[in-house]
Amino acid sequence: MPQGKIKRGRILSGMRPTGKLHLGNLEGALKQWVELQDEYECFFEIADWHALTTAWQDTSELHQFIRELAIDWLSAGIDPKRSVLFVQSLVPEHAELHLLFSMFVPVPWLERNPTYKDWIEELGPSAATYGLLGYPVLQAADILVYKADTVPVGKDQLPHLELTREIARRFNHLYGDVFPEPQARITEFALVPGIDGRKMSKTYNNHILMSEPPEEVERKIRRMFTDPEKIRMGDPGHPDKCPVFSLHRIYNPRETEEIETECRSGKLGCVSCKERLAKRINEELDVYRERRSYWEAHISELDDLLRYGSERAREVAKCTLEEVRRAMRLWR
Numbered sequence: 668m669p670q671g672k673i674k675r676g677r678i679l680s681g682m683r684p685t686g687k688l689h690l691g692n693l694e695g696a697l698k699q700w701v702e703l704q705d706e707y708e709c710f711f712e713i714a715d716w717h718a719l720t721t722a723w724q725d726t727s728e729l730h731q732f733i734r735e736l737a738i739d740w741l742s743a744g745i746d747p748k749r750s751v752l753f754v755q756s757l758v759p760e761h762a763e764l765h766l767l768f769s770m771f772v773p774v775p776w777l778e779r780n781p782t783y784k785d786w787i788e789e790l791g792p793s794a795a796t797y798g799l800l801g802y803p804v805l806q807a808a809d810i811l812v813y814k815a816d817t818v819p820v821g822k823d824q825l826p827h828l829e830l831t832r833e834i835a836r837r838f839n840h841l842y843g844d845v846f847p848e849p850q851a852r853i854t855e856f857a858l859v860p861g862i863d864g865r866k867m868s869k870t871y872n873n874h875i876l877m878s879e880p881p882e883e884v885e886r887k888i889r890r891m892f893t894d895p896e897k898i899r900m901g902d903p904g905h906p907d908k909c910p911v912f913s914l915h916r917i918y919n920p921r922e923t924e925e926i927e928t929e930c931r932s933g934k935l936g937c938v939s940c941k942e943r944l945a946k947r948i949n950e951e952l953d954v955y956r957e958r959r960s961y962w963e964a965h966i967s968e969l970d971d972l973l974r975y976g977s978e979r980a981r982e983v984a985k986c987t988l989e990e991v992r993r994a995m996r997l998w999r
């Protein structure tokens with residue numbers, strides 16, 4: 668391998684700071700981010716302006732949510748030495764690019780956006796703000812300001828990625844080639860069931876946080892739904908119908924086969940099956956707990972890290988905006 672600069676693709680992804688992350692977020696996004704750090708130059712954004720698009724009434728917890736999100740990321744292994752962690756609102760170039768894009772993005776593109784329609788249905792007509800309508804335009808600015816070529820996201824974000832590509836194409840067509848068309852990288856992962864067997868989600872309140880204390884993990888797993896046909900110990904179970912077993916598959920691959928056989932034969936009772944699962948989840952979370960406790964004791968170092976990351980992000984963003992202003996023949 669030659670020394671010096673090795674050309675790698677560039678990744679940009681982000682999350683809205685809306686509270687602590689749970690195991691669904693960990694499996695669905697964060698673990699892939701951690702791995703991608705080896706292959707790509709990574710920018711990870713705390714999208715606080717995006718959080719405001721639906722949470723503008725009450726901003727009292729925003730600071731806390733930003734720090735919590737950063738700590739969840741760091742605890743999972745996002746490495747600030749290799750990747751740029753930054754706060755969206757500390758990089759005002761995102762707002763400038765969003766404004767410029769908004770001049771040529773047709774409103775019907777945004778009204779068609781399924782995410783927008785879902786939000787309005789969920790939150791009511793008062794949620795229909797200018798900012799929320801422009802959510803994907805801001806997301807396009809997030810991605811394009813770094814000229815990212817790869818964007819790891821869940822399937823729910825595909826409409827936003829498609830819009831990002833359309834915006835890039837339209838800009839390039841109007842003013843000349845500035846932006847690459849970024850590709851979504853869909854994260855394939857086993858669906859993580861919550862403690863009631865439905866998809867793990869804060870909305871259902873069936874989640875286990877990454878930052879959950881060990882006793883809480885044990886308590887929640889103990890309360891988990893299991894195969895409804897296995898009532899007494901000794902009854903043969905159906906692992907494929909049991910959310911506890913789905914979690915074994917994720918957190919206890921070594922014992923999965925054994926547990927499957929013992930459950931089917933009726934030898935393994937749900938109580939001890941759950942105890943084994945809680946133990947494994949806690950072993951994995953212990954690694955995160957150790958990093959978490961460091962950052963929780965060093966909040967000002969955390970704030971510095973985010974400010975530093977935002978400055979690095981800003982250097983890249985400024986260069987792109989220079990190019991954009993030139994391409995658009997704006998007063999410079």
Ligand code: TRP
Nearest residue numbers: 679680681682683714717806809
């Ligand atoms: N909209 C994304 C979500 O809700 C968060 C986000 C904001 C994002 N900006 C981004 C994701 C840029 C990828 C790229 O999950």
